[in-house]
Amino acid sequence: EIVLTQSPDFQSVTPKEKVTITCRASQSIGSSLHWYQQKPGQSPKLLVKYGSQSFSGVPSRFSGSGSGTDFTLTINSLEAEDAATYYCHQSYSLPRTFGPGTIVDIK
Amino acid sequence: EVQLVESGGGLVQPGRSLRLSCTASGFTFGDYAMIWVRQAPGKGPEWVGFIRSKTDGGTTEYAASVKGRFTISRDDSKSIAYLQMNSLKSEDTGVYYCTREGGVGASHYDYWGQGTLVTVSS
Numbered sequence: 001e002i003v004l005t006q007s008p009d010f011q012s013v014t015p016k017e018k019v020t021i022t023c024r025a026s027q028s029i030g031s032s033l034h035w036y037q038q039k040p041g042q043s044p045k046l047l048v049k050y051g052s053q054s055f056s057g058v059p060s061r062f063s064g065s066g067s068g069t070d071f072t073l074t075i076n077s078l079e080a081e082d083a084a085t086y087y088c089h090q091s092y093s094l095p096r097t098f099g100p101g102t103i104v105d106i107k
Numbered sequence: 108e109v110q111l112v113e114s115g116g117g118l119v120q121p122g123r124s125l126r127l128s129c130t131a132s133g134f135t136f137g138d139y140a141m142i143w144v145r146q147a148p149g150k151g152p153e154w155v156g157f158i159r160s161k162t163d164g165g166t167t168e169y170a171a172s173v174k175g176r177f178t179i180s181r182d183d184s185k186s187i188a189y190l191q192m193n194s195l196k197s198e199d200t201g202v203y204y205c206t207r208e209g210g211v212g213a214s215h216y217d218y219w220g221q222g223t224l225v226t227v228s229s
Binding site: 042087 | 142
């Protein structure tokens with residue numbers, strides 16, 4: 001099973017700041033890594049697919065990069081509505097797995 | 108508009124069974140693999156399993172934690188995916204989401220339902 005680790009666990013950020021979240025896979029997964037945003041009481045929403053491809057309708061301040069074992073989700077110029085938990089997810093092999101999440105809080 | 112609506116959750120005693128449904132609309136259901144993901148209270152998402160489209164064989168895959176107890180099926184004529192859960196345990200408690208893979212050859216999960224809560228307790 002591929003284990004995904006995320007850092008940091010928690011980040012408190014002021015609006016307009018840049019946020020960087022990393023996801024590391026326990027083995028190489030190519031570009032089969034996706035990022036989701038989940039707000040309290042809501043279902044996860046896809047932000048970035050295959051490492052760096054933005055999903056339709058997602059604000060351009062969200063971007064992803066990386067391949068192999070190391071991936072990054074960047075939120076440029078954070079907005080208050082971006083307060084949420086962010087998860088990475090690998091689809092390289094079975095079983096599919098998710099990272100433990102990174103909580104982004106607005107100061 | 109793509110919509111996925113889960114139903115069938117509730118309170119159930121350990122050892123009993125429950126069947127969840129995921130009713131889809133806004134797309135050609137039969138063309139997509141359908142996935143179940145659950146989330147225990149205060150925890151991250153956990154992949155439960157999925158069913159491939161009939162074109163890809165209609166076969167299923169499961170997480171080790173549910174294999175042999177849970178069964179995923181689909182009725183393409185009704186645009187519904189099912190999750191039959193048997194021998195339920197307290198650790199199966201959580202919100203159950205259905206989601207779909209993003210298309211032929213795709214493996215990301217592009218649309219999710221709102222979830223249905225399953226509570227396993229005596």
